[in-house]
Amino acid sequence: MPEPDSARPCATDFLIASKQCEIDGLAHFLRMGQLVAAISNLVHALQRERGASNVFLGSGGERFAEPLTDLCADADRAQEAFFVALKQVGTRTSGVQGGARLFSRIAHAVHGLGDLPPLRGRVRELALAPEQAVQHYSDLVRALLAVVFEAADSAMDPTISAMLVAMFNLMQGKETAGQERAVGAAGFARGGFDAEQSRRMQHLIEAQERCFEIFTGFADADTLALWHERLSSTDQAAVERFRRMACTGLLPSSLPAEQADHWFQVTTERIDAMKGVEDHLEQRLQSLCEEKLAEARERLARHQSLIEQLLDADDGQGESFMVFCATGSQGDGQGDVPERYDTEGVSPQLGRAIIEMVQTQAQRLQRMQDELNAAREALEERKVLERAKALLMKHRKLQEDEAHRLLRQMAMNQGKRLIDVARAVVAMADVLGQ
Amino acid sequence: MPEPDSARPCATDFLIASKQCEIDGLAHFLRMGQLVAAISNLVHALQRERGASNVFLGSGGERFAEPLTDLCADADRAQEAFFVALKQVGTRTSGVQGGARLFSRIAHAVHGLGDLPPLRGRVRELALAPEQAVQHYSDLVRALLAVVFEAADSAMDPTISAMLVAMFNLMQGKETAGQERAVGAAGFARGGFDAEQSRRMQHLIEAQERCFEIFTGFADADTLALWHERLSSTDQAAVERFRRMACTGLLPSSLPAEQADHWFQVTTERIDAMKGVEDHLEQRLQSLCEEKLAEARERLARHQSLIEQLLDADDGQGESFMVFCATGSQGDGQGDVPERYDTEGVSPQLGRAIIEMVQTQAQRLQRMQDELNAAREALEERKVLERAKALLMKHRKLQEDEAHRLLRQMAMNQGKRLIDVARAVVAMADVLGQ
Numbered sequence: 049m050p051e052p053d054s055a056r057p058c059a060t061d062f063l064i065a066s067k068q069c070e071i072d073g074l075a076h077f078l079r080m081g082q083l084v085a086a087i088s089n090l091v092h093a094l095q096r097e098r099g100a101s102n103v104f105l106g107s108g109g110e111r112f113a114e115p116l117t118d119l120c121a122d123a124d125r126a127q128e129a130f131f132v133a134l135k136q137v138g139t140r141t142s143g144v145q146g147g148a149r150l151f152s153r154i155a156h157a158v159h160g161l162g163d164l165p166p167l168r169g170r171v172r173e174l175a176l177a178p179e180q181a182v183q184h185y186s187d188l189v190r191a192l193l194a195v196v197f198e199a200a201d202s203a204m205d206p207t208i209s210a211m212l213v214a215m216f217n218l219m220q221g222k223e224t225a226g227q228e229r230a231v232g233a234a235g236f237a238r239g240g241f242d243a244e245q246s247r248r249m250q251h252l253i254e255a256q257e258r259c260f261e262i263f264t265g266f267a268d269a270d271t272l273a274l275w276h277e278r279l280s281s282t283d284q285a286a287v288e289r290f291r292r293m294a295c296t297g298l299l300p301s302s303l304p305a306e307q308a309d310h311w312f313q314v315t316t317e318r319i320d321a322m323k324g325v326e327d328h329l330e331q332r333l334q335s336l337c338e339e340k341l342a343e344a345r346e347r348l349a350r351h352q353s354l355i356e357q358l359l360d361a362d363d364g365q366g367e368s369f370m371v372f373c374a375t376g377s378q379g380d381g382q383g384d385v386p387e388r389y390d391t392e393g394v395s396p397q398l399g400r401a402i403i404e405m406v407q408t409q410a411q412r413l414q415r416m417q418d419e420l421n422a423a424r425e426a427l428e429e430r431k432v433l434e435r436a437k438a439l440l441m442k443h444r445k446l447q448e449d450e451a452h453r454l455l456r457q458m459a460m461n462q463g464k465r466l467i468d469v470a471r472a473v474v475a476m477a478d479v480l481g482q
Numbered sequence: 483m484p485e486p487d488s489a490r491p492c493a494t495d496f497l498i499a500s501k502q503c504e505i506d507g508l509a510h511f512l513r514m515g516q517l518v519a520a521i522s523n524l525v526h527a528l529q530r531e532r533g534a535s536n537v538f539l540g541s542g543g544e545r546f547a548e549p550l551t552d553l554c555a556d557a558d559r560a561q562e563a564f565f566v567a568l569k570q571v572g573t574r575t576s577g578v579q580g581g582a583r584l585f586s587r588i589a590h591a592v593h594g595l596g597d598l599p600p601l602r603g604r605v606r607e608l609a610l611a612p613e614q615a616v617q618h619y620s621d622l623v624r625a626l627l628a629v630v631f632e633a634a635d636s637a638m639d640p641t642i643s644a645m646l647v648a649m650f651n652l653m654q655g656k657e658t659a660g661q662e663r664a665v666g667a668a669g670f671a672r673g674g675f676d677a678e679q680s681r682r683m684q685h686l687i688e689a690q691e692r693c694f695e696i697f698t699g700f701a702d703a704d705t706l707a708l709w710h711e712r713l714s715s716t717d718q719a720a721v722e723r724f725r726r727m728a729c730t731g732l733l734p735s736s737l738p739a740e741q742a743d744h745w746f747q748v749t750t751e752r753i754d755a756m757k758g759v760e761d762h763l764e765q766r767l768q769s770l771c772e773e774k775l776a777e778a779r780e781r782l783a784r785h786q787s788l789i790e791q792l793l794d795a796d797d798g799q800g801e802s803f804m805v806f807c808a809t810g811s812q813g814d815g816q817g818d819v820p821e822r823y824d825t826e827g828v829s830p831q832l833g834r835a836i837i838e839m840v841q842t843q844a845q846r847l848q849r850m851q852d853e854l855n856a857a858r859e860a861l862e863e864r865k866v867l868e869r870a871k872a873l874l875m876k877h878r879k880l881q882e883d884e885a886h887r888l889l890r891q892m893a894m895n896q897g898k899r900l901i902d903v904a905r906a907v908v909a910m911a912d913v914l915g916q
C-alpha cells in the first residue's frame with residue numbers, strides 16, 4: 049500500500065474528466081464521419097468497377113474494356129482518399145470506444161484492398177468467371193461496410209448513433225442493390241435465369257427491403273424527403289418489371305444484350321439516386337458531429353469558468369476547497385437537493401452549484417443511454433442474424449441466401465420470429481464452444 | 483481534399499492497434515480492480531460506522547460513543563486508501579470504455595464523501611433521527627456502489643465482466659443486508675415494528691435474495707464454495723428467527739436492548755462472512771486482470787515478432803510490403819482461406835500469415851462479444867429496473883420499496899414479467915421526454 053496522498057481528490061476534476069471523455073468521443077466521431085464518407089465513395093467506385101468487370105468478363109472481353117480502365121482509376125482515387133481519412137483516424141487508441149473491434153475491422157478492410165491489383169489482373173486475363181469476380185469485389189465491399197457497422201455500434205451519442213444506423217443500412221441496402229444489378233446483368237446477358245439464380249434475385253430484393261426499412265426508421269425527416277424525391281425520379285416500374293422476369297425466369301424475346309443494357313441502366317440510376325441520399329446523410333452526420341462537439345466544448349468551458357468564479361467568490365477560502373464540497377447529500381441523481389449542513393467553513397452556494405453540475409451531467413448521460421437503446425437494438429438484431437447465418441454457412445456449408453432461407457424456414461416451422469430463431473442458433477453455438 | 487499520402491496504410495498496423503486497445507482496456511481494469519477493492523473496504527467501514535451511529539442515536543447518545551470514534555477513524559483510513567486508488571485511476575481518458583459515465587459516477591461519490599464530516603457532527607450533536615442518519619450513509623454507499631456498477635458495465639472481457647457482475651451483486655446484497663441490520667436494530671431496540679417497518683424488512687430480505695441469486699450465477703466455483711462455507715459457519719437460524727419476528731411484528735417478551743444486541747451480533751457475523759467472500763473475489767479479479775494483461779501483451783509481442791520475421795524472410799522485399807498483403811480474399815472472418823494470386827512480388831506465406839492473424843483477432847473479439855452478452859443482460863435488467871423505480875419515485879413521490887412493490891403489483895395485474903413492466907415504464911418516460 050503506497051503512502052496516503054495528502055491531497056483529496058476533487059469532485060469537479062472527475063466531472064471535467066467525464067465531459068472530456070464525451071469530447072474525445074465526439075472528436076473521434078468527427079474523424080470517423082470523414083472515414084465513413086470516404087468508405088461511401090470507395091464502395092460506390094468499387095461497385096461501378098464490379099459492374100463493368102462483370103460485363104467485361106460476361107462478354108469474353110468484348111465490351112467495357114475502356115470504361116473499366118477509367119473506373120479502376122476512379123476507384124484508385126477513392127482508395128487514396130480512404131487512406132487519407134484512415135490516416136486522420138490513425139491508430140491512436142485514446143477516446144476510441146470499441147477500439148479493438150474497430151481496428152480489427154479496419155485491418156481486415158485494408159488487407160482486403162491489397163487484393164485489388166491481382167484481382168484486376170485476373171479480370172483482364174479473363175481468368176475468372178463473372179460470378180467469381182463479383183464475389184471478390186463483394187467480399188471487399190463487405191469488409192469496408194463492417195467498419196461502418198462498428199462505427200455505428202460504438203457511438204455513445206444517440207443522435208449520432210441513429211444517423212450511423214441509418215447510414216449503415218442505406219449503404220448495405222445500396223450494396224445489395226449493386227449485387228442485384230450484377231446478378232441480373234449476368235442473367236439478362238445470358239438470356240435466362242435458372243431456379244437458383246431466380247432465388248438469389250429474390251433474396252437480394254428482400255434483403256434490400258429489410259435494410260431500407262431500418263434506414264427509413266432511423267433517418268431524419270430531411271433525408272427521408274430526399275430519399276422519396278430521388279427514388280421517384282428513377283424508373284421504378286422498369287426495375288420492377290425486370291425483377292419479375294428475373295424471379296419467374298420468364299424472359300421476353302428481345303435481344304439479351306439489349307435487355308442487359310436496359311437493366312444495367314435503370315438499376316444504375318436507382319443506385320446513383322441512393323448515392324445522392326448517402327452523400328446528403330454524410331453531410332448531415334458531419335455537421336451533427338461538429339455541432340455536438342462545439343456544444344460539448346462550450347459546456348465544458350462554461351462549467352470550468354463557473355467553478356473558477358465560485359471559488360473566487362468564496363471569501364478567499366479556495367485553498368481548503370474540498371471542505372466546501374461537503375454540502376448536500378444526494379441519492380442517485382434523482383429527487384430534490386436535500387438539506388444542507390451549514391457547519392465549519394462550508395459554503396452552501398458552492399456546494400449546491402457543484403452538486404447541481406454533477407447531477408446534470410449524470411442525468412444527461414442517463415437520458416443519452418436510454419435513447420441509445422433503440423439504435424443499439426437494431427444493430428444487435430443485425431449482429432445476431434449475421435452471426436447465426438455465418439454459423440450455418442460454416443457448419444452446413446451453405447451460401448448466405450441458403451442460410452437465410454433455412455433460418456426463415458426454422459422460424460416458420462417453430463412459429464417464432466426470425467430474430468428469436470437466430471438467437472437460439474447463436475446460443476447453441478456458444479454452448480458448443482464455436 | 484488534402485493531398486493523397488504516398489504511404490499506404492498497412493493492415494498489420496491496425497491489427498496491432500486493435501491489440502493495443504485490448505491492452506489499454508485491461509490495464510485500466512487492473513487499476514479499476516484496485517479501486518473496486520478500495521471501495522469494498524470503504525463501504526464496509528461506512529456500513530460499520532452507520533450501524534454504530536444508529537445505535538448511538540437510538541440510545542440518545544448513551545451507547546457506542548467510544549466504538550463510534552474508532553469506527554470513524556477506520557472509515558477515514560479506508561477513505562484515504564480509496565483516494566490513493568482513485569489517484570491511480572486518475573482522470574486520464576485514454577483506454578477508458580464508458581469513461582464519461584464512470585467519471586460522472588466518481589464525481590458523485592467523491593462529492594458525497596465531502597458530506598461525511600458534517601454528518602458525523604450532526605450525529606454527535608444528536609441532531610438527527612436514527613433513520614435520517616442511516617439514509618445519509620446509505621446514499622453515500624449507493625454512490626460508491628454505482629462506480630462498481632459502471633466498471634462492470636464497461637468491461638470488454640467476458641470473464642472480467644462476469645466477475646465484476648458477481649462482485650457488484652455481492653456488494654449490493656451485502657449493503658442491503660447492512661440496511662436490514664440497521665432497520666432491524668432500530669426496531670428491536672424500540673421493542674416493536676409497525677406495518678411499514680415490517681414491509682421494509684420484507685423488501686430488504688427480497689432485494690438481498692435477488693442480488694445473491696445473480697452473484698451465485700456469475701461467481702466462479704472457488705468463490706461459490708467459499709460463500710457456502712462462510713455462510714454456513716454463521717448462525718443463519720438465529721437470523722431467520724429474528725427476521726420472522728420483524729416481518730410479523732410479533733416480538734418475544736425479552737428485553738429490547740438484549741434482542742437488539744443479539745440481532746446486531748448475528749447479522750454482523752453474516753455481513754463479515756460476506757466481506758470475507760468479497761475479499762476473496764477481489765483477489766481473484768486482481769489476478770485475473772494481471773493474467774489477462776500478461777496474455778494480451780504476450781500475444782502482441784508474439785505477433786509483432788512474427789510480422790518482423792516474415793518481413794525479414796521475404797527476400798528483402800520488405801520495402802514494398804503492402805504488395806505482399808495482396809493475398810487471399812476473405813468474407814467475414816468465416817470460411818476457409820481462399821485461393822491466392824501468385825502475381826507480381828506477392829508472397830503467399832506472408833499474405834496467408836497476415837490474413838490468419840487478422841482473422842484470429844476478429845474471431846476472438848467476436849467470441850468475447852458473444853460471451854459478454856450474458857453478463858451484460860444481467861446488468862441491463864438491473865439498469866432498467868432501477869430506472870423504472872427512480873421514475874416512479876420521482877413522479878409518484880414514492881419510497882424505493884414502494885416503487886418496487888408498485889412495479890411488482892403492475893406485473894401481477896398484467897400477467898407480465900417484472901422486467902417487461904419496468905421496460906414499459908422506462909419507454910413511456912422516454913416518450914414523455916423525462
